[in-house]
């Protein structure tokens with residue numbers, strides 16, 4: 001973490017002293033040329049829910065030998081549940097959950113100099129500039145380092161090839177979990193998302209029940225309703241409107257989907273098709289991560 005932060009600080013310093021893309025870019029490592037044939041061989045089968053191909057991902061072995069706290073990334077479309085699963089896993093693995101979306105929202109709700117500029121970008125479903133994101137992430141890592149944090153699960157970063165290159169230039173990512181869900185469920189989940197304005201708890205009022213047809217399986221996701229003390233304090237994110245969610249999905253396919261390929265070609269991508277809601281998905285995810293026997297699994301699920 002210390003190395004990651006020092007170098008990100010370097011990137012940040014460079015980024016804030018110039019708006020020149022090319023100068024900023026010289027700081028990142030060059031993108032490897034992707035060989036699509038090699039990718040196919042290296043990647044685990046995407047449709048499988050057991051997920052690990054015949055070749056085990058080396059990062060999982062590292063984790064089992066306890067060589068270092070995990071350095072994982074969660075990728076996936078808006079509404080897929082990155083925050084939910086990343087947050088549960090961080091409790092289990094005792095590493096910080098660092099969600100760049102949360103960092104952006106914290107900055108938005110402060111009266112800092114960036115807040116009005118950010119509001120406009122985020123509420124239109126666009127991506128914040130790489131420079132701003134690196135800046136916010138560096139500050140977060142710096143604060144974590146001061147508290148003695150190590151390891152991390154990054155959620156919502158990297159979201160562009162350039163962010164992935166910068167990250168690769170400063171630290172080794174062990175594993176990238178790519179969560180997947182059908183698009184009709186993604187939109188419904190974003191529209192049903194509710195947040196408690198007091199405790200920050202995440203809930204969902206949508207009941208997703210897609211019937212299986214023509215051989216494709218159905219999908220059922222029960223609502224995740226708030227406890228009574230949160231029920232009267234629920235708010236929706238301003239960027240969770242139908243129009244903005246559709247734009248966020250479009251931006252995901254354009255800007256972030258290439259990041260999946262970036263990690264797939266490096267043999268680090270674990271594809272996980274969510275089979276349903278939390279009760280069905282959580283045990284399967286633990287299994288895919290070889291964490292099903294982890295001592296603390298019950299407490300994380302609580």
Ligand code: ADP
Pocket residue numbers: 076077078079100101102104121122125126127128129130133155156157158159160163239248
């Ligand atoms: P989503 O539900 O779309 O995955 P997040 O909560 O992760 O949303 O992020 C909310 C918004 O914050 C994004 O739409 C984007 O404007 C901004 N954001 C978050 N992470 C990044 C990033 N790594 N790069 C650029 N913008 C980001």
